Amino acid sequence: MTTSPPSAHIIHSDAEAIAVAHKLAARFAVEASVRDRERRLPVAELDEFSASGLWGITVPKAYGGAGVSYVTVAEVIKIISAADPSLGQIPQNHLGVLDILLQTASEEQKAYYFGKVLQGYRFGNAFSEANSKNAGAFETRIRFDGDTAQIDGEKFYCTGALFAHIVPTVGGNEQNQAFIAFIERGTPGLSIVDSWDGFGQRTTASGGVTLKAVKVSRRAVIPAHNAFDSPTANGPISQIIQAAVDTGIAIGALEETKRYAREARPWIDSGHDHGWQDPFSIAAIGELEWRIHGTEAILKKAGIAIDQALATPNEETVAHASLVVAQAKVLSAENALLASSKLFELAGTRSVLGKYNLDRHWRNARTHTLHDPARWKYHLIGNYLLNGVKPARHAWN
Amino acid sequence: MNALTQPRVGALSLTRAQHDLATARQLFDATLGFVRQQVHIAHDPLVISRFGDLHIRIEVAVALLERAEGSLAGTDDDAEISVAVAESHLASADALSAASNAEFELTGQRTALPGSVDDPLRAKQQLIGNFRLNGIHPPSFRSAG
Numbered sequence: 001m002t003t004s005p006p007s008a009h010i011i012h013s014d015a016e017a018i019a020v021a022h023k024l025a026a027r028f029a030v031e032a033s034v035r036d037r038e039r040r041l042p043v044a045e046l047d048e049f050s051a052s053g054l055w056g057i058t059v060p061k062a063y064g065g066a067g068v069s070y071v072t073v074a075e076v077i078k079i080i081s082a083a084d085p086s087l088g089q090i091p092q093n094h095l096g097v098l099d100i101l102l103q104t105a106s107e108e109q110k111a112y113y114f115g116k117v118l119q120g121y122r123f124g125n126a127f128s129e130a131n132s133k134n135a136g137a138f139e140t141r142i143r144f145d146g147d148t149a150q151i152d153g154e155k156f157y158c159t160g161a162l163f164a165h166i167v168p169t170v171g172g173n174e175q176n177q178a179f180i181a182f183i184e185r186g187t188p189g190l191s192i193v194d195s196w197d198g199f200g201q202r203t204t205a206s207g208g209v210t211l212k213a214v215k216v217s218r219r220a221v222i223p224a225h226n227a228f229d230s231p232t233a234n235g236p237i238s239q240i241i242q243a244a245v246d247t248g249i250a251i252g253a254l255e256e257t258k259r260y261a262r263e264a265r266p267w268i269d270s271g272h273d274h275g276w277q278d279p280f281s282i283a284a285i286g287e288l289e290w291r292i293h294g295t296e297a298i299l300k301k302a303g304i305a306i307d308q309a310l311a312t313p314n315e316e317t318v319a320h321a322s323l324v325v326a327q328a329k330v331l332s333a334e335n336a337l338l339a340s341s342k343l344f345e346l347a348g349t350r351s352v353l354g355k356y357n358l359d360r361h362w363r364n365a366r367t368h369t370l371h372d373p374a375r376w377k378y379h380l381i382g383n384y385l386l387n388g389v390k391p392a393r394h395a396w397n
Numbered sequence: 398m399n400a401l402t403q404p405r406v407g408a409l410s411l412t413r414a415q416h417d418l419a420t421a422r423q424l425f426d427a428t429l430g431f432v433r434q435q436v437h438i439a440h441d442p443l444v445i446s447r448f449g450d451l452h453i454r455i456e457v458a459v460a461l462l463e464r465a466e467g468s469l470a471g472t473d474d475d476a477e478i479s480v481a482v483a484e485s486h487l488a489s490a491d492a493l494s495a496a497s498n499a500e501f502e503l504t505g506q507r508t509a510l511p512g513s514v515d516d517p518l519r520a521k522q523q524l525i526g527n528f529r530l531n532g533i534h535p536p537s538f539r540s541a542g
Contacts, residue, residue: 258530276531279523285530286522290461290484297460298453327453378449379442386429386439386448 008120010064011053014072020052021079029083036360039202041194042087046163049080050120055091058098063114070237070310071303074244078299081248082255085364086203088248090160092241093125096395097168099237100180104226109219113182116166123182124164124192126155126209127395135372136394140211142171142179147218151181155209161192162205169211170224180224181216189214200360200367228393233309235397236321239329240302242371246332247299249368250292253339253361258285260347260358281346288339295331302328315390322391323384326377333374336365372396409482409538411465413516417489418458424496424508425451431504444503451499454492461488479535480528483521490518 011017028045035042049055054076059065073095081088094117101113117123131154132139140153151171161167167190168180183190195207227234264275272278302325309321340362344351351358380397383389391397429448438444465485468478493510501507527533 261530282526282530283519283522284526286483286524286526287487289480289525289529290487291457293464293484294457294461294488297464298457301456301460324456326449327456330449330453331457375446378446378453381449381452382445382447383449385452386432386445 008051008056008118009053010118011057011066011068013066014068017054017057017066017068017072017076018079020054021076024049024052024054025079025083028080028087032084032087033357033360035084035086035203036364037357041162041203041205042084042090043163045084045087046090046122049087049091050122054080055094055120055122056118058095059114059117060102063110064118065114069303070240070306071300074240074247074299074303077241077244078248078251078296081245082252083248084203085245085249085252085368086201088245089201089204089368090163091122092238092245093127093160093168094123094164095241096234096238097123097125097180099232099234100224100227101222103232103234104224105222109222121165122160122163124158124161124167126158126161126167126169126183126211128155128157130154130156130208135396138170138172138176138178140169140171142173142181142221144173144218144221148215149179149181149218149221151183151211151214151216153211155211157206158192158209159204159206161209162194162207167192167209169209169214171211177223177225180222181214182220182222183211183214183216187214187216198367200363200365202363228395230313231309231315231318231393232313233306233318233321235391235393235395236302236306236309236318236325238395239322239325239372239397240299240306242368243299243302243325243328243332246336246365246369247292247295247328249336249361249365250295250332250339253336253343253365254288254292256358256361257288257339257343257346260343260351261285264346264348264351275346275348284342284346288335288342291331291335292339295328295335298324298331299328318393319384319390322393322397323381326380326391326397329372330374330377333365333369336369337362340365409469409478411462411469411482411485413513414458414462414465414482414485414489417486417493418455418462420510421451421455421458421489421492421496424493424500425455427508428496428500428503438503447499447503451492451496454488454495458485458488458492461485475537476528476534479538480525483524483535487518487521487525 057066057068061067143150167183189212191210193208261281262276266272305321305324309317380391462485465481468481524535
């Protein structure tokens with residue numbers, strides 16, 4: 001689908017990243033509902049997204065990027081996701097991979113891949129296994145033979161892969177240590193299928209990837225397991241992007257709720273002439289407002305905690321980042337679902353008409369918040385406070 | 398007063414939010430200390446996650462209190478300040494209510510809490526909702542007596 005990368009602008013500061021995100025989000029919002037309804041993949045929008053430079057903002061200053069704060073990363077993803085959460089989700093693995101490169105790649109690899117990203121190259125992902133026992137078990141194999149590595153396996157939930165120029169793929173070696181191979185599109189044996197037909201996040205093209213005797217140079221492989229063998233911020237970084245997408249969905253749904261609640265018919269027993277005079281609707285908006293502002297405030301604190309864990313990686317800072325990001329994850333999931341459901345309650349039956357397509361907010365919230373279960377985030381936090389158990393280190397904490 | 402009349406507020410203060418938050422933390426700590434002595438429930442996943450839930454509510458209250466303090470000290474206009482303060486009150490009260498219920502469920506005791514009939518939470522929801530939904534400004538706290 002995508003053959004040559006666009007040439008990308010280079011963003012130089014946190015403030016510029018946020019300004020660019022606002023400008024793009026306003027454009028992405030215009031046809032978000034149509035894209036969802038028609039399941040029209042956002043090919044042109046993604047090229048515009050890449051060209052904006054936002055996919056390179058976490059490249060460290062030493063490699064020519066802006067090295068922005070994770071407060072800014074979360075803000076950018078939140079802003080884009082409030083307009084179109086499929087577009088907000090597509091860079092999630094790209095951003096996670098950039099950090100794994102930072103943590104585990106050689107200097108030569110960092111210079112090469114960070115350079116590509118600044119030019120506008122997009123990473124997809126082939127991480128999740130189609131058939132393994134749980135999310136952390138990898139059946140895809142990587143075998144090293146001299147200067148080459150061969151990858152065989154079958155992947156699913158490969159968000160972004162269809163749109164990617166390079167597909168980072170996780171495979172286990174003989175000792176079951178996880179490596180990531182950077183496989184260029186068009187490499188023989190790599191096939192990407194757009195099989196994603198979930199009812200939400202419909203235009204993420206989160207389909208499948210199969211790898212049959214795919215060969216890459218040893219120089220295109222990084223020892224990703226090192227990002228979790230010792231404490232790094234990579235787990236919290238993966239998670240804050242998830243939470244930022246869901247916070248964006250909550251904000252988008254809240255704005256829509258206010259618009260439609262104002263136009264709702266007054267209930268017969270209310271004694272009012274307009275829906276916006278309904279005391280229960282007014283109170284419900286008050287409730288949503290503080291809950292979503294609380295979510296945004298915690299998301300920001302999660303970004304600060306990640307910045308600290310990146311600056312000073314150790315058991316304590318990484319555990320702290322996991323704990324704060326878990327709060328953001330729980331709150332964003334709950335409030336995305338709450339706002340996208342209240343929307344219909346306050347707007348009334350006419351709001352369910354197909355022509356409005358307002359269900360996309362709930363479908364997106366329900367789908368994306370299943371990435372990893374919020375119930376285990378309550379447990380992660382409680383187990384630390386009650387029993388002193390630090391969060392396990394993996395891509396879901 | 399009907400639903401569209403903004404409630405009158407006294408001199409704007411975060412005292413109640415601070416107090417509710419401090420009490421929520423006390424109840425959390427006391428309940429945590431109690432449960433740690435009960436080995437048979439300290440490893441029950443539902444009890445463990447209950448503390449996760451309480452902690453999140455307390456942290457939200459902390460974050461919105463800080464935000465309201467910043468709003469009061471900064472350049473926000475009066476309506477934004479009133480809304481930020483109301484949000485802080487609601488978040489602290491939510492944390493306190495959850496902590497009190499957890500205390501009762503897990504320890505069998507309930508610490509008595511002061512009432513708030515004079516400054517009801519429902520008026521905070523109304524203040525925020527009326528401003529955000531209908532653009533009706535909260536009464537100025539600078540002139541309210």
